[in-house]
Amino acid sequence: MIRTILYDQRKEISVGLAIINIIRQNTSININELTKILNINRATFYESANGRGTRHHRVLIALLLNAKPSIIWPNRSEQIKQRDDNVYEIMQGGAK
Secondary structure (H helix, E strand, O other), X not given: OOOXXXXXXXXXXXXXXXXXXXXXXXXXXXXXXXXHHHOOOHHHHHHHXXXXXXXXXXXXXHHHHOOOHHHHOOOOOHHHHHHHHHHHHHHHOOOO
């Protein structure tokens, strides 16, 4: 599901907007509730949802979506993807 490129009226949409759409489809959480849960403002959320922002915020979003950060943001550098995935696994409780 995450790897699918989402389109809005035949136009590719940003990863951040795609994440919001996925969350809306699968939960009853809206953007205001989501930013309160993550303890961030909307601008920070969108920045992180688009693959920028802090590792902590990217990993929190990935945990919410139950998908590794490297799957959600495949265009990040290999080093960033590996570090994000490592933190994701630790926070998920599955670190080796």
